[in-house]
Amino acid sequence: KRLLNDRLTVTVGSNFALENPNANREATNLAENVQLDYKLSRDGRYALRAYRKNEYEGILEGYIIETGVGIVITLDYNQFRQIFRSKKEKERLRLQREARRKAAAEQEEKDREERMKREREKAAQEQKKNNQPGE
Incomplete structure (x- = not known):
């Protein structure tokens, strides 16, 4: 109860x-x-x-x-050694994870912008090709 x-x-x-x-x-x-x-x-x-x-x-x-x-x-952990980590080490590892996530998000944004740029260029080429008089 x-x-x-x-x-x-x-x-x-x-x-x-x-x-x-x-x-x-x-x-x-x-x-x-x-x-x-x-x-x-x-x-x-x-x-x-x-x-x-x-x-x-x-x-x-x-x-x-x-x-x-x-x-x-009560402690939650994935590996036995995590129980014995100091607060400084936990904070250092947390900051590393955040930095990796941020870098991955930035790379993903960069890749998305690159894909959009290629799609715009491809669309412009298609439009240019369609606007040319036939032979």
Whole structure:
């Protein structure tokens, strides 16, 4: 469930084994596993997470209830090495990409103008050819 303008996400659920190796244990689990994620930044890159997790660890240990709070940082990358790039390097690479895009756009404009010039010359030659008296 999402709350507070999609900043707070509440997840409630439990884990279960398909083969159910602990079929004879008591079902005293009143509170399910709960996880709260609160986005600290609008883009969701930084979040605060609080959780409560119940696990059955066997006959000797019984139920273990794990609770915790943590900070979650989410990074998007295409290559593993991108995670470790500094801000200066990221900015340098961004400027290089922009320069390449600008150069490509300028070349495309230049090519378009050249095509238009050739088309005008061809049209002028056709018109000149059509205006000449026949032989």
